[in-house]
Amino acid sequence: VSPKQKAEVVELIKRSTDDITLAVGDGANDVGMIQTAHVGVGIMGREGVQAACASDYTIGQFRFLTKLLFVHGVWSYRRLCKVLLYSFYKNICLYVMELWFAFHNGFSGQILFERWTIAIYNVLFTAAPPMALGLLDRCCSAETMMRFPAMYKMSQNRSDFNIKVFWTWCLNAVYHSIILYFMSYAMLRHDVAYSNGQVGDYLLLGNMIYTYVIFVVCLKAGLESDSWTFLTHIAIWGSIASWFLFFIIYSNIWPTIPLAPEMRGMAKYVFSSLYFWLGLLLIPITALLADFIYNW
Amino acid sequence: MPGQGETEEDHEQQKSKKPADTAFKQQRLPAWQPIITANTALPVFLIIGLTFIPIGIVLVITSERVLEHDIDYTDTNCMSTTAANTTCAQALENANYTGQTCTCRINFALDKSFDGDVYFYYGLINYYQNHRRYVRSRDDNQLLGKEGAAASECQPFQKNSTGSGKDYAPCGAIANSKFNDTLSLLYGSENVSVTNVGIAWSTDKAVKFKNPDNASNYFTSTHDKPPNWKVTAWELDESTSENNGYQNEDFIVWMRTAAMPTFRKLYRKLLRNSTFQNGLPKGDYTLVVTYNYPVTSFAGRKQFIISTTSWMGGKNPFLGWSYIAVGIVCMITFVVFFILHKTWKINNPFTYQMASIQNNQRITTT
Numbered sequence: 290v291s292p293k294q295k296a297e298v299v300e301l302i303k304r305s306t307d308d309i310t311l312a313v314g315d316g317a318n319d320v321g322m323i324q325t326a327h328v329g330v331g332i333m334g335r336e337g338v339q340a341a342c343a344s345d346y347t348i349g350q351f352r353f354l355t356k357l358l359f360v361h362g363v364w365s366y367r368r369l370c371k372v373l374l375y376s377f378y379k380n381i382c383l384y385v386m387e388l389w390f391a392f393h394n395g396f397s398g399q400i401l402f403e404r405w406t407i408a409i410y411n412v413l414f415t416a417a418p419p420m421a422l423g424l425l426d427r428c429c430s431a432e433t434m435m436r437f438p439a440m441y442k443m444s445q446n447r448s449d450f451n452i453k454v455f456w457t458w459c460l461n462a463v464y465h466s467i468i469l470y471f472m473s474y475a476m477l478r479h480d481v482a483y484s485n486g487q488v489g490d491y492l493l494l495g496n497m498i499y500t501y502v503i504f505v506v507c508l509k510a511g512l513e514s515d516s517w518t519f520l521t522h523i524a525i526w527g528s529i530a531s532w533f534l535f536f537i538i539y540s541n542i543w544p545t546i547p548l549a550p551e552m553r554g555m556a557k558y559v560f561s562s563l564y565f566w567l568g569l570l571l572i573p574i575t576a577l578l579a580d581f582i583y584n585w
Numbered sequence: 586m587p588g589q590g591e592t593e594e595d596h597e598q599q600k601s602k603k604p605a606d607t608a609f610k611q612q613r614l615p616a617w618q619p620i621i622t623a624n625t626a627l628p629v630f631l632i633i634g635l636t637f638i639p640i641g642i643v644l645v646i647t648s649e650r651v652l653e654h655d656i657d658y659t660d661t662n663c664m665s666t667t668a669a670n671t672t673c674a675q676a677l678e679n680a681n682y683t684g685q686t687c688t689c690r691i692n693f694a695l696d697k698s699f700d701g702d703v704y705f706y707y708g709l710i711n712y713y714q715n716h717r718r719y720v721r722s723r724d725d726n727q728l729l730g731k732e733g734a735a736a737s738e739c740q741p742f743q744k745n746s747t748g749s750g751k752d753y754a755p756c757g758a759i760a761n762s763k764f765n766d767t768l769s770l771l772y773g774s775e776n777v778s779v780t781n782v783g784i785a786w787s788t789d790k791a792v793k794f795k796n797p798d799n800a801s802n803y804f805t806s807t808h809d810k811p812p813n814w815k816v817t818a819w820e821l822d823e824s825t826s827e828n829n830g831y832q833n834e835d836f837i838v839w840m841r842t843a844a845m846p847t848f849r850k851l852y853r854k855l856l857r858n859s860t861f862q863n864g865l866p867k868g869d870y871t872l873v874v875t876y877n878y879p880v881t882s883f884a885g886r887k888q889f890i891i892s893t894t895s896w897m898g899g900k901n902p903f904l905g906w907s908y909i910a911v912g913i914v915c916m917i918t919f920v921v922f923f924i925l926h927k928t929w930k931i932n933n934p935f936t937y938q939m940a941s942i943q944n945n946q947r948i949t950t951t
Contacts, residue, residue, distance in 0.1 A: 364612075390715075393845055399717035425614060472907065480849050481892070481899030486704035487786065488851055491715050491844035516616035520609075543725075544792070550725035554788030563897045567644070567904055574633065575911050581629075582918065585621040 296321035303327070313354055314340050330354065360434045363444045364427050370449035371513055372423040374458040379415050379506045381462035382469075383407075386498065389470040401495040403552055406539070414503050414532045417524035418510030428515045461580070465505055468576045473498045473568060482562040489558060496536065496555050497565050503532045504573040512580055623926045627919055634916035641908030644897070651900035652699050653892040655708070656691060658874055660881065663689035673876035691872040699865040699893050703855040705779065707764060708888035709880070714759075714842040722758035723840065728831050730797035745809045754808035754818060755831065761811040763839045767875040768852060768889050772868065778861060779853035781828065785837035794837050796830040804830060815877065849890055865891070 295314075299322050302310055312319070312326035316336040320343040323329030331344030332351055341347040348357060390401040400407065434440055443449070473494060480488040507525045514521055540556035543549055559565050608614050619625075656662065660674040665687045668676055673687035713719065724736035735743045739756035753761070770777035797803045804810070804819035821833040828834055838850050855861055872889055880887055892899055 394715040394717070395713050395846070397713070397715075397717040397719075399715050399720055425612075425616075427612070427616070431612065474845070475903045476901070476907075478845065478847075478903070479899045479901045480843065481704075481706075481851075481894065481901075483898055484894050484896050485783070486702070486851055486854060486892075486894050486899075487784065488706075488838075488841070488843070488849060490841040491720070494844040516618045518614040518616045520614065521616075544729055547726075550793065553793055554786055557788060558786060564904065567640075567897075567908075570640075571637070571904065571908055571911060575907070578911070578914070581621070581626070585626045 292318045292321040295319065296325040298322070299325040311358075313351070315351075316340055330357065355438075356431070356435065359438050359441050360431045363434060363441055366444035367428060367449055367515075368423045368426050370454075371426060372419045373450060374455065375419050375422060375510060375513065377455070378458050378462040378509070379419075380411070381459055382466045382506060383410060383499075383502050385463055385466040386470045386502075389466065389474075393474070399491075401491065402499050403492060403495065403549060405549065406496075406499060406535075409535070413535065414528050415506055417528045418507055421518075421521040421524035422510060422514060425518050425520055426514055426516055464579070465509075465576045469498055469501050469505060469572060472572050472575065473501065476564055476568050476572075482564045483558075484563075489562075492551055492555060493558060493562075496559050497562075497568065500532065500536070500559070500565075501569065501572050501576075503529055504569070505576045508573065508577060509580065512577065512584055623922065627923055627926070630915045630919035630922070634912045634919060637908045637912030637915065641905045641910075641912055644905030644908060645902050646905075647895045647897060648900055648902040648905055651893055651895050652697060653890065653900045654693070654695060654699075655891075656693060656872055656889045657886055658689070658691060658872070658876075658889060659886045662691055663687075663874055663876055665689060673874070674879075674881045677876060677879050678881065687876040689874050689876060691874065692869065693872065694869050695865060695867055695891075698863075698867040699891065701864050701893055702857070703861075703865050704851060704892050704894060705768070705770075705853040705855070706849040706888075706890040706892065707766065707768065707852050708847070708849040708890050709764075710847045710886040710888070711883065712848070712880070712885050713846045714848065715844055715846070719758050720842050723760065724756050725793065727754065727756060728794050728840075730795040730831065732797070742811060745812075749809055751807065751809045753811045754804055755811065755836075759840055759842060760836070761813050763811075763814065763836060764850070765815065765877045766887070767877075769873045771871040771873060772860065772866070775860060777865070777870075778856040778858060780856045781822075781834055781853055783834075784851040784854065785834040786841065789837045789841070790832065790834065794831045794840075796832055800830050849888070864893070 295312075295318070299310055299312055302308065303325070309328065310326040311328040311330060312322045313330040313332065314320075314323055315332035315334055317339040319331070319340050323331055323340060323344050328346070329344040330346045330348060331340035331342070333341035333347050333349060346357060348354060387400055390399070391397075429440070477489070477494050477497070482489055482493070507528050511517070511521070511525050536559075537556045539549060540552050540554060543553040604610050660672045663673045665671045665673050665676045666689060667687070671679075673689050676687040721738050722740075722742065724739050726733060727735055735752040735754075735756035737743060739753070739758075742753055742758050742761045743756050744750060744752045769779075801819055804817045810817040818830050818833070818836070821830070821836060822828040831837075835852070838852075841850075843850070855865065857864070860866065874889075878887065
């Protein structure tokens with residue numbers, strides 16, 4: 290069989306079915322087939338490295354193919370889906386709140402949160418949880434996956450990422466943003482959040498809500514995680530801690546550093562308000578209650 | 586991660602390309618795999634329910650104990666003492682609010698004594714301090730007393746371009762719209778003693794707002810007062826220099842832009858001496874208003890609010906009721922699922938055992 294014929298066989302299957310094709314080979318004559326298939330696996334070994342160079346995945350022995358598919362294939366599929374859905378979710382959850390605030394600020398475009406805290410949201414405070422989900426999450430151990438190859442079907446029928454799942458996550462994000470925003474809004478409607486009678490401003494509300502969002506979003510990653518390694522713990526609790534640390538530092542730099550005058554004193558006033566702490570106990574739990582039941 | 590096996594070792598002892606056999610690199614990190622079962626979830630709901638409901642009750646009671654009295658003095662309540670049959674709102678419109686003031690007296694009664702510390706607020710309704718163009722219209726460097734031109738964000742309240750050409754001090758729309766009604770209380774014929782110290786955020790007063798050097802010259806000759814102000818910033822409180830200019834606490838409180846179009850700002854605090862040692866006694870009071878601040882053109886409303894506080898803050902039962910509501914929802918969830926769990930166990934003993942075995946071995950099937 291010539292290389293061209295091998296490639297044509299794969300092409301035939303691709304054209305006549307909807308299936309995803311995988312081709313595995315070890316020699317230079319397999320290169321055409323490997324490249325034509327959706328997924329090409331090359332075996333690096335006695336026949337040389339040409340097949341390996343042309344492939345998407347390289348393995349050392351033919352028998353490793355089962356592990357590649359049944360363990361890493363399924364894990365990668367589930368992880369990728371989770372990361373995708375989670376990334377949409379966490380951004381929708383935060384930024385849709387600007388829409389709810391727009392109803393209260395005359396649609397003038399005023400943001401509820403300080404502009405740099407918004408910018409760093411994806412970079413610092415919610416960067417680690419999707420990484421933990423994407424790199425470390427697994428539904429079962431490698432031995433279990435190898436023992437029950439039928440579990441491979443999980444990754445073949447679009448169960449983890451399809452239109453319905455996607456919109457469910459988006460609606461979930463909107464639901465969380467509604468709870469987070471409107472409960473905090475009602476909590477602070479009369480402005481007086483201190484026993485000494487003082488009132489706050491829009492950023493006081495904004496920073497309280499932002500803290501609640503970080504909690505909800507990070508804990509949601511935990512809820513979606515099938516396996517909590519110590520790195521997952523670090524990702525989730527560490528992200529929350531990094532926000533607190535950043536918040537404290539950022540609230541004290543003006544006017545030493547000519548940045549963020551509106552944040553000066555915020556950490557002190559947020560943390561000294563009992564409304565904040567009581568809301569912290571109530572509002573994230575309220576938001577995640579439905580998710581907890583659903584996962585159960 | 587693609588699996589990588591061993592390379593064939595030549596008889597020349599090549600360096601092995603095998604990746605390290607650590608738990609991290611071989612995806613073997615020990616992990617806690619939480620599977621939410623009835624045994625773990627039901628206690629969670631029970632605990633949440635049992636803690637939230639008492640907390641909620643405490644919060645509701647605390648809020649109910651806070652006493653508050655609101656007086657809306659926008660129009661019909663506040664009749665001018667000088668012009669007959671005119672509200673102060675109308676008087677202000679007629680005079681085009683230049684130079685003319687209007688005073689009114691509103692009689693009211695407190696049917697309960699307000700014990701403890703009492704705080705006085707002015708409240709505004711339909712006033713969008715959270716509008717984007719408004720919020721950015723300030724110059725925080727100027728408020729630090731620094732030299733330099735007023736920032737361009739302050740436009741159109743940056744400088745007096747039609748008149749002297751001098752910068753406004755303070756510049757910006759927020760500063761220009763500073764609330765300038767004066768509100769005072771009479772208890773019978775006695776003045777209610779109040780203080781305006783400690784109404785602004787301590788960090789604002791200490792760090793963010795500083796008068797420039799040679800303040801008197803700064804505010805009166807080198808800079809103009811904002812167009813809607815009746816006096817310059819240096820005349821805001823001439824008796825106390827720490828409360829004058831940019832450091833005036835009423836001004837600082839106003840510059841903290843509120844979150845919502847209905848808001849209140851701390852105006853004065855009761856000074857507890859002689860008659861008012863324990864708070865505001867029950868009885869008849871008169872609110873004396875110098876009505877300078879026009880709100881009728883945008884259907885705004887003004888209020889004078891008398892309020893005590895609790896260990897938490899002002900009067901707002903929302904948090905308390907939310908705690909109770911969420912607590913009740915959790916208890917209901919607990920009861921419902923507890924019943925379902927027990928009946929399912931009774932009706933399906935074999936399946937339940939199988940599920941338990943499966944849970945223990947952490948096998949999931951598709």
